[in-house]
Every structure is written in C-alpha cells, then in structure tokens.
Amino acid sequence: MKRAIVLLSGGVDSATTGAIAGADGFELYALTFDYGQRHKIEIDSAGLCAQSLKARKHLIIKTDLREIGGSALTADIEVPTSTFNLQPSTLIPVTYVPARNTIFLSFALAWAETIGAEDIFIGANAVDYSGYPDCRPEFIKSFETMANLATKASVEGKLRYRIQAPLINLTKTEIIKKGIELGIDYAITWSCYDPQSVTEVKSSKLKVIPKRRDNSKLITFLVPCGRCDSCVLRAKGFFEAGVKDPLLI
Amino acid sequence: MKRAIVLLSGGVDSATTGAIAGADGFELYALTFDYGQRHKIEIDSAGLCAQSLKARKHLIIKTDLREIGGSALTADIEVPTSTFNLQPSTLIPVTYVPARNTIFLSFALAWAETIGAEDIFIGANAVDYSGYPDCRPEFIKSFETMANLATKASVEGKLRYRIQAPLINLTKTEIIKKGIELGIDYAITWSCYDPQSVTEVKSSKLKVIPKRRDNSKLITFLVPCGRCDSCVLRAKGFFEAGVKDPLLI
Numbered sequence: 001m002k003r004a005i006v007l008l009s010g011g012v013d014s015a016t017t018g019a020i021a022g023a024d025g026f027e028l029y030a031l032t033f034d035y036g037q038r039h040k041i042e043i044d045s046a047g048l049c050a051q052s053l054k055a056r057k058h059l060i061i062k063t064d065l066r067e068i069g070g071s072a073l074t075a076d077i078e079v080p081t082s083t084f085n086l087q088p089s090t091l092i093p094v095t096y097v098p099a100r101n102t103i104f105l106s107f108a109l110a111w112a113e114t115i116g117a118e119d120i121f122i123g124a125n126a127v128d129y130s131g132y133p134d135c136r137p138e139f140i141k142s143f144e145t146m147a148n149l150a151t152k153a154s155v156e157g158k159l160r161y162r163i164q165a166p167l168i169n170l171t172k173t174e175i176i177k178k179g180i181e182l183g184i185d186y187a188i189t190w191s192c193y194d195p196q197s198v199t200e201v202k203s204s205k206l207k208v209i210p211k212r213r214d215n216s217k218l219i220t221f222l223v224p225c226g227r228c229d230s231c232v233l234r235a236k237g238f239f240e241a242g243v244k245d246p247l248l249i
Numbered sequence: 250m251k252r253a254i255v256l257l258s259g260g261v262d263s264a265t266t267g268a269i270a271g272a273d274g275f276e277l278y279a280l281t282f283d284y285g286q287r288h289k290i291e292i293d294s295a296g297l298c299a300q301s302l303k304a305r306k307h308l309i310i311k312t313d314l315r316e317i318g319g320s321a322l323t324a325d326i327e328v329p330t331s332t333f334n335l336q337p338s339t340l341i342p343v344t345y346v347p348a349r350n351t352i353f354l355s356f357a358l359a360w361a362e363t364i365g366a367e368d369i370f371i372g373a374n375a376v377d378y379s380g381y382p383d384c385r386p387e388f389i390k391s392f393e394t395m396a397n398l399a400t401k402a403s404v405e406g407k408l409r410y411r412i413q414a415p416l417i418n419l420t421k422t423e424i425i426k427k428g429i430e431l432g433i434d435y436a437i438t439w440s441c442y443d444p445q446s447v448t449e450v451k452s453s454k455l456k457v458i459p460k461r462r463d464n465s466k467l468i469t470f471l472v473p474c475g476r477c478d479s480c481v482l483r484a485k486g487f488f489e490a491g492v493k494d495p496l497l498i
Contacts, residue, residue, distance in 0.1 A: 059317075064312075107348075113319065133399060146391040150388050
C-alpha cells in the first residue's frame, strides 16, 4: 500500500483532502502542527479527523510560530469580522501566518522522505479562500519543484515527490459535497479562527448558534464566532450545498 | 539599515556567512534551531557567534525533528567515521537530516516576512561538504523561486526575497581564510557531529587533541571527535589555510 502524508488541521478542507487520499488507496500518515495557534481545539479536531480517516499514524509537531509572530492567528492581533459579504477583497488578511504552508510542507517533506512516501496531500484551496499567497497553485507547483531538489531520495532518483492539492480549484460547496459523498462527519471538524467561550449557548448573541460539542476530549464551551472569514466561508459552503452544518444546531 | 536573516548553526560556515552579511552592511537577525540535535553545544556556539556578530536579535526556534527521525544527527544511529580520505563518496551519508535546510529556510522566510527583510543568508556549501542534497546551488535557487510565490509581501510586489549562499562555491580553506580576514574567532564555533565527553583531555586517544573550551557557558568537557565528516573537513580546511584551529590545542 502506498503511503501518503496528509496535512491535517482539523478543518473542513484538510478532512476532505484526507478522505480523498484515503479513497485514492493511500495509507495515511496524518501531520498536524501545534504551532502556538491561539486555539487548541483545532488540534483536538485534527485528532478526531485522523481517527476517523483511519490514519496509520498521527504526528503532532510542536513548533512555536508565535516567536515569529506577524499574524492574528499567532500574535495578539484581533481577528476581524469577515467582509466577504460586503466586497471581495484583494488584500491579504491579518489572519495570514507568514510562510505557514511553506513550513508545514517542509516538515511533511521530511516525514515523507523518512517513511518513503512520495505523495503529500494539502487542503489548499484558491477559490473560496482568504487570499493567502501560499494557497495558490503556482506556490504548490514551485514547492513541488523545490522538494524534488531538496531531498536525498529525489537526488538518488528513487522517488518523485508530488504535492497533491485536490481541492485547489473547488468551491467550498463542492468540497463539502465531495466530503459528504466520502462519508465525512463534519461535526468533528473545526473552522473558526476566533472561538468564543460561552456557558449558555442559547443566550449567546452569536449569529451562528452552535450546539455543545459532545466529545469529551473537546473543550465543551468553545463555539464558533460565526463572523470570521473561516466561519463565513464554512457557512456559505454548507448553505449552498443544501446541507446543515452538523457542528451547529 | 537593511535587515537580513542569518541561519546560524554555530559552525565555521554559518559564522563566516554571518560575518560576510555583516560586512555587506546588513543588520543581522540570527536564527538557530533547537531541533533535537543530539548535542546542545551547537546551540551554545551559535549564541556566542550571534554575540560576536553583534546580531540585533537571536531567535532560537524549538522544533523537534527527532519525531521525524531518519538521521544520525537526530535519531539513534551511529555517526560514522569519515571516509573522505579513502574515497570520495557519491552516497549521501547517514548524518543527512531529511529536508533540514528546507525547514530552516522556511522559518527564515517567515521571520523575514515578519520583520521586512529581503535577504536570507545560509552557509550552504557544495564543495567541501558531505554531499547533502539541500546544500546544492539548484536547491537554493528553487527555494528562492518558491519563496517569492509563498509570501504576502512578494505577492503584493513589495519585496523580492533573495537566498544568499555566499560560500556555495568556496573550499573549506577559502572559507576559513575569508573568515579570518573578517576577524572571526573560530574558537567559539563548533563543527563536530559526535562530541566526546572526556575528563582528562591529555590522556584521550582522540586524533585531534582538543583543549578545554574556556567559556563558562559551554559544556567544558565535550570535545570534537576528530573523525566524523565535519571534523575531518574542518581539520583539512585549517591545515590547508596554514592556520591553527583555535578550538584545538
């Protein structure tokens, strides 16, 4: 069985990507980063996704991107309310983490080389996305070229690395439809950049009313904000797919 | 003053690279990795080098490459005695760490983007080296291409990243001569892959007889083995430069 590394963040896109890799017949090696993101719930979700995908191994790499800073996801910068509904923006938002996918793919490459995998799956998407530069096809392609010059196995002519981004040209709606087709339970995924800590869900003023997550390994009272780019994209995707988001009531 | 990131491992090459970047007029941001290498003395040396180079900041990123494994420098694989003197080998040695320079440069890129630096200096060398694939000019070039597609600043057309590898075509002897010219005290650098713990230096059977390192921040009784690729290359470099290695008696 051919092995593949799957970058798993615990979100809709990476879970779907993992399911696609599994359906393609790969034995999955899931890779998640504990990089100092403000909300550990992502890592819990990634763990549930790895289990659900029957990954052979799930490696969580600890590496502190907070020391580098420069992003609302790692530094003390406020996560803004999405403006997608007002105007499509060409600006890259403050939630962009400098070189994050480059760093993640580099670790994936190291692991791929160690276990003899040629395929690295990433849930990058360049349609319904936040405009991050490291989600674009030209970035993915250039990383692949570099990967095949960086490593022992590629130099010795033994392996040819492929960076697979099967969602790159799909809309969020298409991604969700694909995932449902493949049997993903999106209740275990997490998308929100700015989870809210609430004790009484029903009295909260959140636009998206969440239910309590019932897996005991999760932090029960963190709920999606419903307003950040990631929540808005997720909501749009489920709405247009004609499916209820199982994470929400 | 233009800023530059300098990857600083504490060895001869990165110290020299830092000195070149300083002489080129850059304000230095030194970056070192605590990646689970077996010997922390490298990190101590990097700290001394950063001080000596008058780096504006020295960031030590903790990230555990041992979890990925696949190298004698991170996993429990024996560091071999160098065979450089017997035959030039085309094989990549077990001290190669999968995708290490890719990972290091990725973090450097993230930091460069955060602080607005366009230049990243790395002491990669493709002449007197261990044959690591990620030290070759074609790798460096492809990383640079990728970097300029990966980042916000490059997409917005504000910055153009350069991966500078000023030692890439120099012999170890030329590197050492250059460093001495620039005033580097190589006594604070560390090269050995397999330091030996000794209490009585004079009675040791090491081929290269080391003196005790006298900086109180260093582990006093670790001495270079004199037999690994890195020691052999260092010794050859100093010998041919006609200079005594100040780290040794």
